[in-house]
Structure formats: structure tokens, C-alpha cells
Amino acid sequence: MSTTALPDSMQALILNSTSEPPIVQTVPVPQVTPGTAIVRVLVANIISYTRHIYNGDRKYPFPTPLIPGSSAIGRIVSLPSDATRLQLNDLVFIDCIVRSRDEPTDIFLAAIVEGGTPGSAKLMRDVYRDWTYAEYCRAPIENLIPLNERTLLGSPKEGGLGYTTHDLAYLAAILVPYGGLRGIRLEAGETVVVAPATGPFGGAAVLCALAMGARVLALGRNTASLAKLKERAPYTERLYTVPLTNDPATDLAALQQYGEIDIFFDIGPPEAAKSTHIKTCILSLRHGGRVSLMGGYHEDIPVPHRVIMHRNLTLKGKWMCERDDIFAMLKLVETGMLPLGKKGGVEVTAHSSMPALSR
Ligand SMILES: NC(=O)c1ccc[n+]([C@@H]2O[C@H](COP(=O)([O-])OP(=O)(O)OC[C@H]3O[C@@H](n4cnc5c(N)ncnc54)[C@H](OP(=O)(O)O)[C@@H]3O)[C@@H](O)[C@H]2O)c1
Known part of the structure; x- marks a missing residue:
């Protein structure tokens, strides 16, 4: 295992049940385990119908309590010893599509919906119910897709695309x-x-x-x-x-x-x-x-x-995408063929940091 110094506790949004709004609470920082890494969450998207997921209107099945979330952009702060490509401090896309390792058709969306099989429901309930509306998130290492930081965030004067991490959040x-x-x-x-x-x-x-x-x-x-x-x-x-x-x-x-x-x-x-x-x-x-x-x-x-x-x-x-779709799409983004941010006609209209969410 390799790790940077992490605090013992963090702020996270906690959903206790669909009949009450989520609240910001101080909870323990998750611990790295074999096959999972800890990521510092930089930007997490909000889907247009998020309210209707977490107030139960959409009737998406999921266990509570949980830390809600979506796909996000983050930085790796703690790695298990079985990671071979990922490095500490890597900028990563945190993919919310979780697949069972011994039965890949057991699929669910972390913190959103437990999927359609007993296996997917079990995996979400027992292992990955907490996600990215928190300072730190524990995710399967295969869900952490390294981003070419120099190309994506680098200055155009130095050959980069000049995006911000908010621009990258639109990848989701x-x-x-x-x-x-x-x-x-x-x-x-x-x-x-x-x-x-x-x-x-x-x-x-x-x-x-x-x-x-x-x-x-x-x-x-x-x-x-x-x-x-x-x-x-x-x-x-x-x-x-x-x-x-x-x-x-x-x-x-x-x-x-x-x-x-x-x-x-x-x-x-x-x-x-x-x-x-x-x-x-x-x-x-x-x-x-x-x-x-x-x-x-x-x-x-x-x-x-x-x-x-x-x-x-x-x-x-089609439900969501395959893992290799992410790598294929990143090629379009990194070559500039799929422009993000203003170049792609997209703007961030609002964002909130963790303490503001409690208001
Ligand atoms: N398969 C997957 O993996 C996957 C993944 C993500 C999301 N989704 C689904 O994609 C859907 C769309 O997501 P979104 O966030 O883009 O949704 P959205 O903003 O709620 O709706 C998209 C558009 O639908 C149009 N619309 C609303 N009511 C309509 C009606 N009665 N007749 C015709 N058009 C109507 C509206 O456009 P106008 O008012 O301009 O017509 C609206 O801009 C979601 O509901 C979600 O379930 C599927």
C-alpha cells in the first residue's frame, strides 16, 4: 500500500432515507483495501434529476444510509498494493459504473441504483454504497481512469488544451x-x-x-x-x-x-x-x-x-457505457476532436463546495 497523509475524518453528504433531505456530516475517511483506492474528490457532477433519485420519486432501488454521488474527477491519495498502473497523485475520472469482478453482469451505479440482479444489489449494499459527494471516496481501482493531466489541464501555450477540472467533470x-x-x-x-x-x-x-x-x-x-x-x-x-x-x-x-x-x-x-x-x-x-x-x-x-x-x-x-468506451472517448478528448468547456459549448452554471451543501 502507498499513501499520502490523510485526516481521520471528512465531511460528506449523508442520505439516511428518501423521506428526508441529505445532510452534511463529519464521518471517518474510508480506508484502502485490496482492489480499492482512496481518491480526493475534486469535482462531482449533479445529474438533472438527482433530487428525484434521492427523494424516491424515480423509485431507483438503493440501500440507506449512503453517501450519494455520481461520476467525478479526483486525485488518488491512497493505493492498494495490487494496483500496477495507477500512481499516487494521479488525476483520475471516477467512473460510477461498478461491475462485480467474478460476475461482470452484476452491474450497478454507485450510490445511484443497485442494478437489476441479486449480485449487484449485494455488492452495492455490502461494499460500495458510499460515493463522491464527500471529500474522499473509496472506489474499485478499475473505476479510476487516469487522465492525461499535462494535455488536458496544460496551458495552450505549452501544447495543452487548457481545461479546468470543472470542464473535465462533463466527461461523465x-x-x-x-x-x-x-x-x-x-x-x-x-x-x-x-x-x-x-x-x-x-x-x-x-x-x-x-x-x-x-x-x-x-x-x-x-x-x-x-x-x-x-x-x-x-x-x-x-x-x-x-x-x-x-x-x-x-x-x-x-x-x-x-x-x-x-x-x-x-x-x-x-x-x-x-x-x-x-x-x-x-x-x-x-x-x-x-x-x-x-x-x-x-x-x-x-x-x-x-x-x-x-x-x-x-x-x-444501452445502459451507460463499457469500460473500453471510456478510453476510446478520452482519445477523442485528448486529441481535441471532442472539445470540452466553452469550446464544446458547455458552461458551468453553478457549483457548491461541501459546507455550502448543508445550508
Ligand atoms: N440509458 C442510460 O444509461 C441513461 C443514462 C443517463 C440518463 N438516461 C436517461 O436519459 C434521460 C434524459 O436525461 P436528461 O437529464 O437529459 O433529462 P431531462 O433534462 O429531464 O429531459 C430531457 C428533455 O426531454 C424533453 N421532454 C420533457 N418532457 C417531454 C415530453 N413530454 N415530450 C417530449 N420531450 C420531452 C425536454 O426537452 P424540450 O422541453 O426542449 O422538448 C428536456 O429538455 C433521463 O431521464 C434518464 O433516465 C439514461
Whole structure:
């Protein structure tokens, strides 16, 4: 084991139950164990529907009490003796997707949802229920992805990209659509409909698909949000916005104006489950087109079976991303093809340090 000097205690957000808000408390700093490392958390994202996860509205199963959290950016402060690549002080992406080592299909999202198998629920409950809304976090070493600090945070004058750690926190959002788009093998030059494109994950999908070389049709009801997306996005010459009216014939005709469409990337929230755009987007696809289903619907969605069958369409579900997707996406980021921060049209609108969370 190698370690820097750590305090005995830290501040952390503690969720005791879904019926009361989380509170900041002083708790012991976690201890390193074989296969896990301790990371000082620098920046942790807040997902748009975080409140609805932790107040129980989303009905995500998870044990309590726990330290909530999401994927984050951190620095390694304590390493177990079985780590062979990671080094003390490495800047890392802390991936919240935890997989059992002896059964990789037992998957859960640390501190968010315990997954869908008895094994994933057990692993979260017994081992990894606490996560990144704390000063320090204990994570499996395979969930700590080293970041090229010199390239990412280095000054542009010295060949770096000049990002901040806040800019890097957006990696967590982009990884979700990257997992879906890579999962259906998006190729440069293809046309992708992203719907809805105006939410945090939809916007990340637009950026991601553009960076992967696609022409993107961004669909949404809110024309002001679509205009903002168009104004800020890089590669804007390959981005087209399409207002969603929820009149199927009008929306299909609007999409068909753009010619052959290869992919529909679905990322709707539960409220959009009854929206007509899901079927419309499927109907807009060319023969042999693909659909990446990543939306968070709580109910079954009707699909145009006859068209799916006749056109040889492929529908592929995707939960989050694979570990190798993270390394592949980092290549896009480190070469500047996938710009972050202002260059990527993304800004940090608010942030809070730990003591302020208790107010
Ligand atoms: N598969 C995965 O691994 C994965 C991972 C992360 C998230 N997700 C899912 O992705 C979903 C989207 O996340 P988000 O944070 O981007 O969500 P969000 O901000 O809640 O919603 C995204 C957009 O949906 C549109 N919308 C809302 N109600 C609608 C309706 N009735 N009809 C049509 N459009 C509607 C809104 O756009 P307009 O008002 O502009 O139309 C909104 O901007 C989440 O709910 C989550 O469950 C899945």
C-alpha cells in the first residue's frame, strides 16, 4: 500500500432515507483495501434529476444510509498494493459504473441504483454504497481512469488544451451517449437524429455525435433551447435543429427534408414516454438504420414493428457505457476532436463546495 497523509475524518453528504433531505456530516475517511483506492474528490457532477433519485420519486432501488454521488474527477491519495498502473497523485475520472469482478453482469451505479440482479444489489449494499459527494471516496481501482493531466489541464501555450477540472467533470455526461453511439457503431459521415436534444444528456449526445463525425439532427419542443444549442455547438455546420410539434406527419416530413437518416439516438426522460417522436424517429430511418435506446422511460413504448421488420432496422438498448468506451472517448478528448468547456459549448452554471451543501 502507498499513501499520502490523510485526516481521520471528512465531511460528506449523508442520505439516511428518501423521506428526508441529505445532510452534511463529519464521518471517518474510508480506508484502502485490496482492489480499492482512496481518491480526493475534486469535482462531482449533479445529474438533472438527482433530487428525484434521492427523494424516491424515480423509485431507483438503493440501500440507506449512503453517501450519494455520481461520476467525478479526483486525485488518488491512497493505493492498494495490487494496483500496477495507477500512481499516487494521479488525476483520475471516477467512473460510477461498478461491475462485480467474478460476475461482470452484476452491474450497478454507485450510490445511484443497485442494478437489476441479486449480485449487484449485494455488492452495492455490502461494499460500495458510499460515493463522491464527500471529500474522499473509496472506489474499485478499475473505476479510476487516469487522465492525461499535462494535455488536458496544460496551458495552450505549452501544447495543452487548457481545461479546468470543472470542464473535465462533463466527461461523465458525454460518456453516456458515447456508450450508446459507439454501441451501434456510428460512423463518420452518418446522419443521426438525437431526441430530445435539449436536456443535459441529449445535449451531450449532440456534442458527442458531432465529434464522432456525424451530421446531427437535433429534435426538441423548445425552439429557444434548440437555437442556443445551435449557437454554442462546435462543428455547427453539421448540426441542424428540428422543432418537435408532436404531430407525427409534420415531424416526419421535417426529418425527411434531410434525406437519408442512419441512426435515431433516443434519450428521453420518463415524461416523454407518450411522446409521438419515438415512433416518428424510427419511421424516419433508412433501410438498415439503427436505433440506440437510452431513454429512461418507466413504461413500455409502442414501436412500429412492421417497418422495423421490413426495413431491417436494429434496435439496441444501452445502459451507460463499457469500460473500453471510456478510453476510446478520452482519445477523442485528448486529441481535441471532442472539445470540452466553452469550446464544446458547455458552461458551468453553478457549483457548491461541501459546507455550502448543508445550508
Ligand atoms: N440509458 C442510460 O444509461 C441513461 C443514462 C443517463 C440518463 N438516461 C436517461 O436519459 C434521460 C434524459 O436525461 P436528461 O437529464 O437529459 O433529462 P431531462 O433534462 O429531464 O429531459 C430531457 C428533455 O426531454 C424533453 N421532454 C420533457 N418532457 C417531454 C415530453 N413530454 N415530450 C417530449 N420531450 C420531452 C425536454 O426537452 P424540450 O422541453 O426542449 O422538448 C428536456 O429538455 C433521463 O431521464 C434518464 O433516465 C439514461
